[in-house]
Each structure stands twice: as structure tokens, then as C-alpha cells.
Amino acid sequence: MQVMVANRAGFCFGVRRAIKMAFTAARRCPPPIYSLGPLIHNPQVVRRLGEEGVGVVEDLDEVKGGTVIFRSHGVTLEEMNLAQKRGLKVVDATCPFVKKAQKYASSLSKKGYLVVIVGDKGHPEVQGILSYIKGEGLVAGSAQELESLSGVKKLAVIAQTTQFYKDFQEVVSQALLVAQEVRAFNTICDATYIRQQESVKLAQEVECMIVIGGYNSANTTRLATLCRQVQPNTHHVETEQELDRRWFAGVQKVGITAGASTPDWLLVKVKEEVEKI
Template sequence: MTILLARSAGFCFGVKRATRMAFEAADSHDGICSLGPIIHSPQLVEKLEEKGVVVVHAVKDIPEGAVIIRSHGVTSGELKEINARDLEVVDATCPFVKSAQDYAALLSREGYGVVLVGEREHPEVQGILSYAASGDVFVVAAPDEAEAIPRRKRLGLIAQTTQSFETLRQVADICLKKCQELRIFNTICDATSVRQEEAREIARKSDLVLVIGGFNSANTTRLAQICTEIQPRTHHIETAEQLRAEWFQGVVTVGITAGASTPRWLIDEVIHRVRNISN
């Protein structure tokens, strides 16, 4: 079998940065915690736990000392609580996420109704929302949901960093009909757009597609959805152990991509397993 591996498969800039900061913090502290998992990779979070990084899910559960802020960021309220406790902070928030938070605050402060394209329950979206707390905020996951946005004189549009540009564009078209003034900040990470286009290209050329990454990872799930639309024989997996030999019957070309939170060693293990199945 021929294996086509996406050029951008695996860690993006923000995840590389957050992971490096987390491991450095683990080496320099006798016990440290992260507020939420540092990235959406259970396997990497487990490796950090082995080095003493404990995951907590509320500020009140942070012991005295230091805390790592995950790549998805935290809410403005959580940040205030952390600062009030005078904790040492290792801020691993992705710069692209921080930019989206800043734009949300700016639009809200200047009186725009804020439209956020994203998944309401995702921690990144929850964080961005908290910075736009002073005005009307509308979260839409798809263009049809944008139809319910009430008419406003001014709307401001931003997006979860891992959203697809096409969804953002479609929501923008709808928002134009809802207001007199529309201000748009394209907060989608460049790596997301590149990764999604590579996924489409590989899916068109492959008899089977493997998408590697955490089942709790929004960008990995979106890659799997994109590939499935083009190549129905697409499987979203976290590890090589989840591969099934029967998937490969009659397959000549296997396409492989991975989410932005997927470590390279997991990708290598999958490639090794696919080659063993081929042999």
C-alpha cells in the first residue's frame, strides 16, 4: 500500500509552544498543575502526569504554588481568581486564541453585537465568550443557526480558531443582511485552513483515510468530517491499537492526517502499524 501523509499533520505552532512550556514547567517545579488538559491529546496529558503535572478543573482545586494555563485559554473570571490568589502562572494560551479573546473584548467594548462562530461548549469558545460579557453575544456553530440572529445596527464577527473558513464566510454573508455595519476579524488560525485543505487533497487521492487525534479534539473531529464527505472510508482514531486489518481490504492508497494536538510519535506508530498490515 502507498501511504500519503499530510505535510502539516500533527502539532501546530500553538500546541508546540504549550507542550514545550508544560514540560519545561514540570522540570522546574516540584509539583505543578494545569487548569484543564494542556491540549486535547489524552496520551500526551498522561505523559505530563507522569512528570508530575496534575490536571484540575476549577481554580479552587489549584494547590498553592504554580498553575499552567492550557493552550485553549481560560475565562476572564478564572484568570481573575488565579490572580487574586497570587499564584505563579505559566500562560500557555495559544497566541491566536488570545487574539480572539482580545477582539471579542474590543467589539463588546465598542458596542457591537458579537457573533462567534464556534462550538458553545468548547473550552476555547467559553473563554472567548467571557471577554465579550458586556454586550449581546451570539454563538453559532453553522450558517443555519446564524439565521436566528436578531437585526442589529452593528455586528462584529469572530471565530473559534479551528473553525473552517467556509463556515465563517457563510455566516458573514448572513450577518450582512442582519445589520447596517459588519466588522469582521478573521481569527481562524492559518494552520487550521492549511490542514483542512491538505485533508481534502489527500481524501481525493486515497482509498482509505486515517485521521489521528483525540476524540475530544474539535479540529481533529472537523478533519474527520471533511475527509468523510470526500472519502466515506475514513476512520478517526487516537492510537495505532485501534486500527483494524479488515479496513484495508482492497486498499491501494492510505491517506493519513492528524489534528493539531496529535504528537508525532502517535503518527509514527500508526504509520508503522499500517506498514505491518500491508506486509
């Protein structure tokens, strides 16, 4: 059985940077150290950070002092201000690409645009970007959600960094039908796009595709969805222990890819296990 790994599988630039910042903080900052929410959407990495003394809190109210680390997909403006007001040491690991979307949200809304974020309403990154909008903002999961708008003078479209290009394009097209002036800024991250392209290409060449990453990772789940569209024998796993021999029956070529929040060591373990099968 031939096992092929997609180019650029695993940690993206922003996640690698955030992890590095967190481990550096664990070495240099006096305890307690917390990340606001799990640092990345990968339970195995979060567990390792915990062993180094980086705890997880869900709310800033739980942090009475010490250091707080903000995740690669960012926090809300209110949380940022609150941490500073309380005198906490802040390690801001927000990915520069997410920061860019936050800046567009702020500057475009200040210029009077109704800002539409193409994304998942409940996702913390989207909540963060939304908090930078002065006045009213809108989160749209699809173009249909703009259909009820009419007579908008100025409308701007940006995107959650992990969104599908197709959804972004469709929202922009719909925006042109409901607003007089439309500005669109593609804030989808290249890391996501490249991973998607290369994973789908590989899924087309193999008979079984394994996608590794946290079940709570949006970008890993999307990778699995895209791969499944071209190769129905696609399986999303978090660790090598979940591999099922039956997936590989009669299979000559297996492809492996991993989401942007999946560490290299997990990828290596899964690959070794597949090779054993």
C-alpha cells in the same frame, strides 16, 4: 501498499508551544503543578505530562497553591483573574491566535458592537472568548442562528480558531442582512485551514484514510469529517491499536493525517503499524 502522510500533519505551533511550556514548568517549578483541564485534547500526551508531575484539575478551587498552566485554547477572564488573586504562579500557554480572538472580542464589544462568535457553544475556547465580551455576546453555530436578529446597528463577527471557513462566511453573509454595519475578523487559524486542505487533498488520492487524534479533539474530529466527505473509507483512531485490517482490504494507497493536538510519536507508531499490515 503505499502509505502517504499529509504535509503538516500533527502538532500545530500553538500546541507545540504549550507542551514545551508545560514540560519546562515541570522541570523548573516546585510541585504541585496543574493544568486547568487537560493541556491538550490528547489523552496519551496528558498521561505523559502526568508522569512528569503535571496533574489535571477541572476547577481552580481544587488548586490551593503552586503553579497552574492555562491551555492553548485559553481560559475565561474570570479564571485568569482568580488565579492571580489567589497568588498562584500562572504559566499562560494560551495560543497567540486565541489571544487575538479574545482581544477582538474585548475591543469590539467596548466599541458598541454586538459580537458574534462563530463556534461551538460548549467549547472552552469559545467560553473563554465570550468572557472577554463586555455586555452581550452571541455564539452562533450556523447562519440560521442570526435569522431572528433584526435592526442591529453594529455587529461584529469573529470565529473560534478551529471553525470551518464556510460556516464563517455564511454567518458573515447573514450578518449583512440583519445589521446596518458589519465588521468581520477572520480569526480562524491558518494551521487548521492548511491541515484541512492538505488532508482533503490526500484523501482524494487514496482508497483509505486514517485520521489520528483524541476523540475529544475538535480539530481532529473535523479533519475526519472533511476527509470522510471525499473518502468514505476514512477512520478516526487515537492509537495504532485501533487499526482494523479490514479497512485495508484491496487498498493500494493509504493516507495518514493527524490533528493539531497529535504528537509526532503517535503518528510514527500508526504509520509503522499500517506499513506492517
